Amino acid sequence: MNEEQAVLNFFAQKENLPLALSVANQVDGTRQKLNNDFWLALSERIVANTSKWRILTTEDRNATECLVGLYLQPETEQKLYLRPMLEQQYLGDTLRIYYGLMWSAVPTLEQKQLSAIKTLHNTFQEAGFKSNESFLAWQWTSYYPRNMDFLLRFSTTADALLNEAAGLIQNLLVTHRDALHFANTALRESSRNVAISVVSLDKLRVNIER
Numbered sequence: 328m329n330e331e332q333a334v335l336n337f338f339a340q341k342e343n344l345p346l347a348l349s350v351a352n353q354v355d356g357t358r359q360k361l362n363n364d365f366w367l368a369l370s371e372r373i374v375a376n377t378s379k380w381r382i383l384t385t386e387d388r389n390a391t392e393c394l395v396g397l398y399l400q401p402e403t404e405q406k407l408y409l410r411p412m413l414e415q416q417y418l419g420d421t422l423r424i425y426y427g428l429m430w431s432a433v434p435t436l437e438q439k440q441l442s443a444i445k446t447l448h449n450t451f452q453e454a455g456f457k458s459n460e461s462f463l464a465w466q467w468t469s470y471y472p473r474n475m476d477f478l479l480r481f482s483t484t485a486d487a488l489l490n491e492a493a494g495l496i497q498n499l500l501v502t503h504r505d506a507l508h509f510a511n512t513a514l515r516e517s518s519r520n521v522a523i524s525v526v527s528l529d530k531l532r533v534n535i536e537r
Contacts, residue, residue, distance in 0.1 A: 358473055358478065359393065361478050361482070362393075362394065362415075362472055362473065363392070363393070363394045364481075365472060365481055365489075366384055366394040366395070366396065366397060367384065367394065368485065368489055369489055369492050369493060370382050370384055370397050372489045372490070372492075373397070373493050373496055376493065376497060377399070377496075377497065377500065379401070379402055380399040380400065380401060380411075380500075381399065381400045381401075381402060382397055382398075382399055382400075383397065383398055383399075384396070384397045385397060385412075385414060395414055395415050396412060396413050396414025396415060396424075397412065397413055397414075398410045398411065398412035398413075398414075398429065399412070399496070399500075400431075401511055403515070405511070405514065405515040405518065406431070406432055406518060407430070407431055407432045407434060407438065407515075407517075407518050408431050408511045408514055408515070409429070409430065409431070409447075409463055409507060409510055409514070410428065410429050410430075410431050411426075411427075411496050411499055411500060411507075412426060412427065412428070412429050413426040413468075413492065413495065413496060414426075415472050421471055421473060421474065422471060422472050422473045423467060423468070423470065423471050423472075424467075424468045424470040424471075424472055424492075425465050425466060425467050425468060426465070426466065426468060426495050426496065426499070427451070427456055427462055427463070427464040427465030427466055427499075428451070428462065428463040428464045428465075428499075428507070429461060429462050429463070429465075430461060430462070430463065434514070437517070438514060441510075441513045441514070441517060442513070443506070443509040443510040443512070443513040444463070444510050444513065444514070446506060446509075447463065447464075447503065447506045447507065447509075447510045448463055448464065450503065450506060451464035452464075468492075468495065
C-alpha cells in the first residue's frame, strides 16, 4: 500500500470524518484560489498580446469573489456587439471551459439577419461551432478547471497552459479579425438607425397631436 492510499483509507474511517471534512473545506478553498488565479493570469496574458480590445473578468452571480471567465469589449463604446469570451460552465459534477462569441445584449431579428452577422455565423458553423440565443458561436475546450490534472498543470507549468488558453482567443481574433470588425460595425450602425427611428416617431407623434 502506497502513502497516498494509506491517507485515503485513514480519512475513509468513520471516526476520522470531522478531520476529513475539515481538510475537504481547505482543499475547496485552495481550488477556488487557484481557479481565480488562473482567470486573472489569463486575463493579463491576453491583455499583453491584444490591442483594440478591453479585457474584463466575469464573476459568479451567486458567489462573491469567484471568477468564472473573461470577455473582450471593443474600445469603441456600443451597447450591442459580439464579445470574444472564455468561461467555465457547471456540468453537475465538474466544470468545463468553453469559448466563442457572445451577444452583449439581445439583438433584434433584423440585426441577426445583417449580412456581416450571417457571414460570420456561417464561418463559425463551418468550423464546427454551435450557436444559440446568447451565442453567435461557442465550442467546448478540453479544460476542466477544477480537476486535479488541470490544477497540477497550472501549478507546475502555468506558462504553457496560459499560452494555450490565450491562444484560443488570439487565434479567434486573428482569424476572424476583419469579419468580426465588420460585424460589430454593422451592429453599431444598426443600433444608431434604431435610435434615429425612435426619435423620428416621437417627433411624428408630436406633430400629429398638434
